[in-house]
Amino acid sequence: MNMRIRSTTILAVRRDDLVVMAGDGQVTLDRTVLKHGARKVRTLLEGRVLAGFAGSTADAMTLFERFEGRLKEQNGSLVRAAVEMAKEWRTDRVLRRLEALLLVADREKILLLSGNGDVIEPDQPVMAIGSGGPYALAAARALLAHSALPAETIAKEAMAIAADICVFTNHEVYLEKLPGSPGGSAA
Numbered sequence: 001m002n003m004r005i006r007s008t009t010i011l012a013v014r015r016d017d018l019v020v021m022a023g024d025g026q027v028t029l030d031r032t033v034l035k036h037g038a039r040k041v042r043t044l045l046e047g048r049v050l051a052g053f054a055g056s057t058a059d060a061m062t063l064f065e066r067f068e069g070r071l072k073e074q075n076g077s078l079v080r081a082a083v084e085m086a087k088e089w090r091t092d093r094v095l096r097r098l099e100a101l102l103l104v105a106d107r108e109k110i111l112l113l114s115g116n117g118d119v120i121e122p123d124q125p126v127m128a129i130g131s132g133g134p135y136a137l138a139a140a141r142a143l144l145a146h147s148a149l150p151a152e153t154i155a156k157e158a159m160a161i162a163a164d165i166c167v168f169t170n171h172e173v174y175l176e177k178l179p180g181s182p183g184g185s186a187a
Contacts (some may be wrong), residue, residue: 008040009132009162009169010052010103012110013140014125015151018177019105021050022155024132024163025172027057033170041176044068045076048106050176054130055100063089063102067113078106082119090117101129107178128158132166152177 010023023040026033041052042064049071053060066088070081082104089095095115102113110127112120120127126144128137139158143149149157155175163171 008054008130009128009136009159009166010040010054010130011128011133011136011140011155011158011162012050012052012103012105012126013144013151013155013158014105014110015144015149015154017107018151018179019050019107019110020151020155020175020177021052021103021105022159022173022175023052024159024169025174026168026170028168036170036172039174041174043176043178044104045071048076048178049078050105050178052103052129053100054103054133056098059098059100060102062095063098063100063113066095067102067104076106078104078109078111079119082111082113086113086117086119089113089115103127103129105178126154128162130169132162132169135165135169136162 008024012021021041025037027035027038044051051064067085070085074080098115104111110122112127126140136158139161140154143154159173163169
C-alpha cells in the first residue's frame with residue numbers, strides 16, 4: 001500500500017508595514033496524525049525573510065538551506081534568489097525529485113517556488129500553499145477586503161478557518177513576522 005504524507009497549511013499575509021507567515025503543526029501519514037506541533041515556518045537571512053513549506057519535511061529542510069544560500073549569494077534580493085533557486089531546483093538531478101513547495105516573503109514581496117521552475121507572485125498581498133491553502137487563502141482575502149484587521153489577526157483567523165475545514169490542518173499555529181520597514185510602524 002502506498003501511504004501518502006499529507007500535511008499543512010502555510011499562509012503569508014502583508015498588510016500595512018507587517019508581513020506575517022503562519023503554518024499549522026499537523027503532520028499526517030495516510031489517515032494517521034503523526035505529529036501535532038511541527039514547525040513549518042521559519043525566518044531566514046537573520047530574520048529578514050520568512051519561509052514556509054508544504055510537502056516532505058526532509059526535502060523542505062534541504063530547500064530551506066539552499067534557498068538561504070541563494071539569498072546570501074544575491075545580497076538578500078528575494079526575487080533574484082527565488083529565480084536562481086527555481087532554476088537549480090528544476091534542473092538539478094537530485095533537487096528535482098524533491099516533493100515540496102516553498103512560500104517565501106520579505107517586506108515587499110510574497111513568492112511561491114516549485115520544483116517545476118515556478119516563481120509566482122500573487123496579485124494580492126496574500127498567498128497560501130498546502131492541503132488547507134485554498135481555505136486559508138479564501139478566508140484571508142475576505143478579511144483583507146472587508147476588515148481593517150492587522151496582518152497577524154488575519155493570518156490567525158484564516159488559519160483557524162482552514163483548520164476547521166481541512167482534515168490535514170490543525171489549530172496548532174506557528175507564526176513568524178517581519179516588522180515594518182525602518183521609519184514605518186508595525187501594525
